[in-house]
Amino acid sequence: MRASRLITILLLNALGVMLFLSWYLPPDHGFWFGIDKAIFYGFNNQMVDHHGFAVLVAITNFRGFDVVSLLAMGLLYLWFWRRETPQGRRRMLAIGITMLLSAVILNQLGHLLPVQHSSPTLFFENVHRVSELTGIPAKDASKDSFPGDHGMMLIIFTCFMWRYFGFRAFLAGLIITVVFALPRVMAGAHWFTDIAVGSLSVVLVGMSWCLLTPFSDKVVNWLNRSLPGKYKPHA
Template identity: 30%
Template sequence: MPTALLNTQWRLRPLFACHLVALLLLLSWLWQPTRQLWDQFDLQLFRLLNEPVHAAGLWAHIWAIGSMRPVDLGVGVFMLAVMLKADLVFSGVQVRRAFFAFLAVLLLLLLFRVGFAELVKTMDWQRPSASLVVEDSARLTKLFPEWEERWDMKDSATRSFPGDHASVLLIWAMFMSFFARNWRLLLVWAMATVFMLPRLVAGAHWGSDAFVGGVLLSLLALAWGCFTPFAYRASEWLERVTLPLTRWVAKLPVLGRFSLISGR
């Protein structure tokens, strides 16, 4: 694996830079003069994305489908497919270590999310989502009540900050950016952007929930996962403890062909 990602040593400059950017983002959201700019951005972005939903046409149908909970699972599978497809971003030999390294970084993200959620609660930074605040906003659950009853659509949240959905997509895209080049890098960020849109169109999250809260959490997880030995050590340990299972699955006729298992 390229040493730019799986570090065996601490890289203090990028580690510090990630924390500095995360802090500046948070301060820009908390400081009243710049918070006004964020609030204007949030409102303008929501109106731009949400107003066409009123017509209940193709735009509304696309994002109604994208807001369904089962679609989130499909998005996750698609993201993993891009990561695990040999010679797309990673070579067959790299796939398993990359997968384990990403799991380690994702675990860090979840831990930071829990800690940050307590801070947000303590400091009373929480707020309801755009669909619950902006008058006359188009609610997908009301436009498609039968879909909501069957598929559990997400278009509102009483606690919208930070954007959990966006943070997962962003940490995946940031992680993949260490490896992806040319059109593959564009593919990664296009996927992350498109998959973030359903929550923003529906008003389940404000733009700053993603671009402040989501980016902040992703930067912290990226910093401690990829600019310290953590990802390297964790992926090494996971590969070692799962080796007996991997060898057994490798003997199966179909599963054994996957690069995650075969290492080819």
């Protein structure tokens, strides 16, 4: 591994650690709490003033709506899949499995952080729950919201798209991340910092070692050789 690559990894690790500590160390999370509170009440008040907005928030936080985010990621992946040779598609399958395994492992490691954080709908008193405003059984609360699982999965997907499919794929993944992570914040199921600090800091540390070293390529190549089916690469 080149020295410049190692320096990049260490810088990303330092950025991730500093981002987390900027939230974790100050009393009441320092300036981050003001940002979190303003964002939460901004959306929470809008749901009362505009019923249509509350319905939109409820629908996008309904459990079944998660399928739409998976569909969006799948369609982006399909766009590249259709342009590949059979051998390339086999490798894309290996990349997808590696991505999924990385997301599961990193998510579990993220929950080892010494943080127990309830969502703003459970932290503040006299707040409006979108499920009560609309009658739609939406996810609008969590007893342990840090780091944001959903946001972390989306960010990891975006990182893999950038690493293996280029900058335009990264931009498309970034749009998907914002569109499908935002509803959790609007509903108050997550603080803004659950994603912008929690999910992002874990990904900065974990994905840098996974994607900027030979590790992910070795896993992809091993899966490509080991998975059953046709078009296996030659030894």
